[in-house]
Amino acid sequence: MSDTTSSRAFDVVVLRQDGPGRPSYWQRFAVPYEADMNVISALQKIAAMGRTADGKAVSPVVWDCNCLEEVCGACTMVINGKVRQACTALVDRLLEDNPEAIELRPMTKFPVVRDLMVDRSRMFATLKKIKAWLPVDSYYDIGEAARQSQENQQIAYELSKCMTCGCCLEACPQYLKIELVRHEGESDEAFHARETEAFFRSFMGASAIAQVDLFNTNPTGAMTSRDRLDALVSEGGIQVCGNAQNCVQVCPKDIPLTTSIARMGRAATVHTLKQWFDR
Amino acid sequence: MTRPKVVVVGGGLAGLSATMQLAQLSIDVDIVSLTPVKRSHSCCAQGGINSVNNLTRQLGDNEWKHFDDTVYGGDFLQHQPPVNEMAQWAPKIIELMDRLGVTFNRTPEGFRDQRRFGGTLYARTAFAGATTGQQLLYALDEQVRRWEEHGHVTKHEFWEYLGPILDDSGVCCGCVVQDLVSMEIRSLRADALIIASGGCGLIYGRSTMSMACTGSAASRTYQAGVHYANGEFIQVHPTAIPGADKLRLMSESARGEGGRVWVSRIPQDPRHPTEIPAADRYYFLEDRYPKYGNLVPRDIATREIFNVCTKEGLSVEKDRMCVYLDVSHLPSDELDRKLGGILEIYEKFQGVDPRKVPMKIFPAVHYSMGGLWCDYARTAAGGLHVGSPRNHETNVPGLYAIGECDYHYHGANRLGANSLIACIFSGLITGTGVANRMKSADRPLAAERASTLFDQACQGKQADYKALLARDGRGGNPYDIHQELGKVMTQAATVVRHNPDLEKALAKVHELQERAKTCSLSDMGNWTNQNVVFTRALQDMFPIAKTILKGALARDECRGAHFKPEFTMPHVDAEAPSERRRQAEAWCDRFEENNRKWLKSTIARLGPDGEPELSYEEVDTSLIPPRPRLYGIVGGEVIEEVWKERSRGAAHE
Numbered sequence: 001m002s003d004t005t006s007s008r009a010f011d012v013v014v015l016r017q018d019g020p021g022r023p024s025y026w027q028r029f030a031v032p033y034e035a036d037m038n039v040i041s042a043l044q045k046i047a048a049m050g051r052t053a054d055g056k057a058v059s060p061v062v063w064d065c066n067c068l069e070e071v072c073g074a075c076t077m078v079i080n081g082k083v084r085q086a087c088t089a090l091v092d093r094l095l096e097d098n099p100e101a102i103e104l105r106p107m108t109k110f111p112v113v114r115d116l117m118v119d120r121s122r123m124f125a126t127l128k129k130i131k132a133w134l135p136v137d138s139y140y141d142i143g144e145a146a147r148q149s150q151e152n153q154q155i156a157y158e159l160s161k162c163m164t165c166g167c168c169l170e171a172c173p174q175y176l177k178i179e180l181v182r183h184e185g186e187s188d189e190a191f192h193a194r195e196t197e198a199f200f201r202s203f204m205g206a207s208a209i210a211q212v213d214l215f216n217t218n219p220t221g222a223m224t225s226r227d228r229l230d231a232l233v234s235e236g237g238i239q240v241c242g243n244a245q246n247c248v249q250v251c252p253k254d255i256p257l258t259t260s261i262a263r264m265g266r267a268a269t270v271h272t273l274k275q276w277f278d279r
Numbered sequence: 280m281t282r283p284k285v286v287v288v289g290g291g292l293a294g295l296s297a298t299m300q301l302a303q304l305s306i307d308v309d310i311v312s313l314t315p316v317k318r319s320h321s322c323c324a325q326g327g328i329n330s331v332n333n334l335t336r337q338l339g340d341n342e343w344k345h346f347d348d349t350v351y352g353g354d355f356l357q358h359q360p361p362v363n364e365m366a367q368w369a370p371k372i373i374e375l376m377d378r379l380g381v382t383f384n385r386t387p388e389g390f391r392d393q394r395r396f397g398g399t400l401y402a403r404t405a406f407a408g409a410t411t412g413q414q415l416l417y418a419l420d421e422q423v424r425r426w427e428e429h430g431h432v433t434k435h436e437f438w439e440y441l442g443p444i445l446d447d448s449g450v451c452c453g454c455v456v457q458d459l460v461s462m463e464i465r466s467l468r469a470d471a472l473i474i475a476s477g478g479c480g481l482i483y484g485r486s487t488m489s490m491a492c493t494g495s496a497a498s499r500t501y502q503a504g505v506h507y508a509n510g511e512f513i514q515v516h517p518t519a520i521p522g523a524d525k526l527r528l529m530s531e532s533a534r535g536e537g538g539r540v541w542v543s544r545i546p547q548d549p550r551h552p553t554e555i556p557a558a559d560r561y562y563f564l565e566d567r568y569p570k571y572g573n574l575v576p577r578d579i580a581t582r583e584i585f586n587v588c589t590k591e592g593l594s595v596e597k598d599r600m601c602v603y604l605d606v607s608h609l610p611s612d613e614l615d616r617k618l619g620g621i622l623e624i625y626e627k628f629q630g631v632d633p634r635k636v637p638m639k640i641f642p643a644v645h646y647s648m649g650g651l652w653c654d655y656a657r658t659a660a661g662g663l664h665v666g667s668p669r670n671h672e673t674n675v676p677g678l679y680a681i682g683e684c685d686y687h688y689h690g691a692n693r694l695g696a697n698s699l700i701a702c703i704f705s706g707l708i709t710g711t712g713v714a715n716r717m718k719s720a721d722r723p724l725a726a727e728r729a730s731t732l733f734d735q736a737c738q739g740k741q742a743d744y745k746a747l748l749a750r751d752g753r754g755g756n757p758y759d760i761h762q763e764l765g766k767v768m769t770q771a772a773t774v775v776r777h778n779p780d781l782e783k784a785l786a787k788v789h790e791l792q793e794r795a796k797t798c799s800l801s802d803m804g805n806w807t808n809q810n811v812v813f814t815r816a817l818q819d820m821f822p823i824a825k826t827i828l829k830g831a832l833a834r835d836e837c838r839g840a841h842f843k844p845e846f847t848m849p850h851v852d853a854e855a856p857s858e859r860r861r862q863a864e865a866w867c868d869r870f871e872e873n874n875r876k877w878l879k880s881t882i883a884r885l886g887p888d889g890e891p892e893l894s895y896e897e898v899d900t901s902l903i904p905p906r907p908r909l910y911g912i913v914g915g916e917v918i919e920e921v922w923k924e925r926s927r928g929a930a931h932e
């Protein structure tokens with residue numbers, strides 16, 4: 001772009017970690033400034049340079065991304081202390097807030113794979129626990145879908161924008177990190193089974209609660225709502241939520257998480273009472 | 280008992296729909312994907328998905344017209360039976376996706392709402408806010424998760440496909456993959472391998488596509504002997520937001536909902552766009568194409584925007600080419616309801632509210648119409664034999680290609696909202712065909728074969744990987760080479776193409792390919808090494824880049840997205856009726872002559888030296904005879920008249 005900007009550089013400090021269980025350490029990079037940059041383009045520059053601010057050759061920082069337009073959820077990290085997507089974190093705005101440097105850290109509620117990349121498989125496992133799908137008869141042409149009101153669609157649409165990014169979980173005081181270490185000689189299957197069990201027992205988090213809401217309000221999903229409510233009130237379910245409301249403030253998709261939590265809380269109470277009387 | 284297994288590479292709409300169909304038919308599936316499948320590129324699709332519907336039907340629409348619009352929009356370069364079958368299935372697929380929970384927008388009475396997209400006169404496009412692709416992808420992802428829970432599906436996410444494994448007789452029996460966390464290389468045995476790896480936009484550096492759209496999987500399949508067809512047909516989307524890392528799409532739905540494209544008649548008018556009076560605004564698309572207005576097909580909109588900026592010098596900005604895309608005249612609440620998602624993207628990245636101020640946009644590489652060659656089984660009536668294992672099978676037995684990485688359905692130019700339907704359709708029909716292939720017992724199951732074949736394939740890839748890590752670090756930088764490749768490709772092989780430029784680009788790309796062979800890694804580690812992934816993908820971009828350039832160089836005509844000014848058709852501009860008539864006759868002669876020569880698919884295969892070799896394949900146009908595409912051509916009416924007379928004559932013969 002123009003000459004005035006090309007010589008300028010800004011600092012990016014990154015909390016790095018070479019692999020699971022390894023110590024973390026900070027590194028500082030000087031990134032040449034360009035107009036319209038975001039944190040992804042800064043990381044791309046760092047990858048291409050392969051050097052720290054004081055000239056030491058280092059391996060490029062590892063991070064996760066795909067869509068670059070905040071719909072895939074991959075690039076979530078902690079930027080200047082706030083959990084968010086790197087692709088919509090504009091460098092100009094970040095430097096306005098803190099001209100010193102941009103600080104990048106991996107999310108703390110998930111095991112670090114390397115550098116800024118974390119393992120969020122727990123989120124996908126939780127979607128299995130709550131049966132986040134519609135149990136349709138088949139994929140054949142067997143008739144029309146149910147009609148739905150505009151109002152219903154708008155509620156469902158908001159909930160179905162959840163991109164499994166994990167911001168709401170990072171911010172939640174009740175959601176705690178689970179990092180299992182593989183035993184000597186433990187097979188993939190055995191490790192996976194142990195992990196799933198641990199995931200299922202621990203708090204499902206706001207995003208999963210909202211997904212129960214989504215599927216249970218769908219006309220077809222409502223027919224199997226009991227299965228999802230069972231999961232919702234099981235160990236690690238909605239009762240763990242302490243109503244701190246941090247989740248709703250950080251959701252990049254503005255999903256009305258606390259509204260869902262309240263609605264699901266009521267459904268859970270009714271469900272538990274019913275279970276009592278049905279005994 | 281050992282059961283047959285299918286491996287699907289890619290978990291976008293195409294890969295997931297094939298997987299769920301196979302699972303429903305009790306076939307076990309392994310999915311391999313660079314990203315968790317839920318984060319696949321398909322989630323970027325904004326605008327919608329096409330099918331005939333009850334409403335358009337009553338205005339005279341039907342499946343045949345959807346088919347007709349698709350082949351007309353694609354300049355007749357696609358085989359017609361698959362398109363015909365797709366159009367037949369489309370309304371049923373929309374119904375299925377609705378049953379799977381896609382939150383399609385609703386009318387006050389509770390029916391699905393529809394909008395109009397480019398290249399058609401009917402409101403055929405169903406949509407879910409401005410994130411239709413995301414919603415469709417999630418619905419399929421959920422179904423596949425359900426099958427995963429049932430034990431029919433195993434996912435390998437953060438795994439990379441390195442290439443197919445073929446036996447001595449050339450039949451595909453699996454593939455080599457690498458775990459991108461532990462970097463372990465292993466083989467997956469498969470009784471059928473389905474490639475659903477999406478587009479290859481990153482060959483152009485920046486595009487509207489996601490970071491996984493490198494074309495690497497398609498290229499590796501191509502390098503293993505599968506043919507690559509119509510590579511030169513790359514769609515450039517008319518409206519994208521220029522950015523440093525990506526060119527973000529501004530969906531066609533912005534125009535579908537009434538958005539207007541304009542520039543000031545005064546070059547680089549210094550006034551704020553909201554202060555430019557109507558008299559000075561040049562709505563050039565509406566002016567030049569009164570019938571379709573802002574909704575002309577993509578290739579035409581792209582070229583007009585490009586020309587207004589380059590030839591006519593009317594770009595809004597001086598340093599950066601762009602035009603206005605304006606929705607600010609539409610009611611704000613309606614915009615939020617129908618276009619919320621995409622307007623947010625603009626606001627997020629540009630810091631300007633498009634509800635109040637016209638957006639600035641420019642064309643960007645968006646879609647690859649070409650791709651891996653694959654077959655189909657035609658019925659006498661001109662549809663597909665549902666259940667035939669030949670549907671979507673490549674020239675390598677047992678190896679299939681579906682979704683954006685195949686070459687069917689869109690011909691020389693894709694219509695808006697037709698890709699999502701093609702991806703899901705190709706997945707479903709291929710799932711059924713592949714399941715039938717599993718039933719024929721004339722082959723040993725891959726799981727029961729001797730392990731030498733698989734071990735050798737792994738060792739080969741392992742050796743390549745080791746060699747890559749061991750490079751001495753004195754070569755060029757892979758990220759710089761990628762940028763250069765993107766620049767060369769964007770300059771030579773997008774909107775306007777000239778033979779001398781294409782020749783120069785081929786030489787330059789060859790030079791970059793040589794440089795990439797020695798480019799060095801900055802990470803030699805053996806854990807989550809993204810440097811390896813990137814460098815390997817870069818190397819695999821060259822065979823496809825060369826195929827695009829060679830195909831474009833050879834094709835001396837204009838068709839759809841492929842535009843060479845030297846070979847444009849003349850205008851019919853004479854005043855005198857007899858002279859007009861003569862010009863139109865000459866025009867039609869030339870049109871027919873050109874079709875005889877060029878209405879053919881380009882088929883590329885890699886020669887022993889690794890260079891693409893071209894041949895051509897006849898196109899099945901037996902259902903709808905090719906006719907001139909006359910959107911906005913001067914003298915279009917008389918050409919049409921002459922053409923109609925000729926076709927009637929032909930019909931009587």
Ligand SMILES: Cc1cc2nc3c(=O)[nH]c(=O)nc-3n(C[C@H](O)[C@H](O)[C@H](O)COP(=O)(O)OP(=O)(O)OC[C@H]3O[C@@H](n4cnc5c(N)ncnc54)[C@H](O)[C@@H]3O)c2cc1C
Binds near residue numbers: 319325327411440477
């Ligand atoms: C911004 C944008 C908007 C669009 N909007 C619309 C629209 O409104 N309507 C419409 O009809 N079309 C639209 N399209 C086009 C459409 O989105 C795509 O063509 C379609 O989603 C492609 O789907 P796919 O299943 O073929 O591949 P993708 O969704 O691209 O998925 C590819 C899969 O392959 C995997 N993969 C790739 N390489 C490898 C490898 N080497 N190893 C392992 N896995 C690999 C990836 O991880 C991914 O899972 C749009 C496209 C863009 C770019």
Ligand code: SF4
Binds near residue numbers: 172205243246248261
């Ligand atoms: S409201 Fe519940 S889920 Fe949300 S942050 Fe608080 S404790 Fe966590």
Ligand code: SF4
Binds near residue numbers: 251254
């Ligand atoms: S609810 Fe919001 S913050 Fe939580 S995972 Fe979904 S999109 Fe992310």
Ligand code: FES
Binds near residue numbers: 069076085086
């Ligand atoms: S890269 Fe997809 S959300 Fe940022």
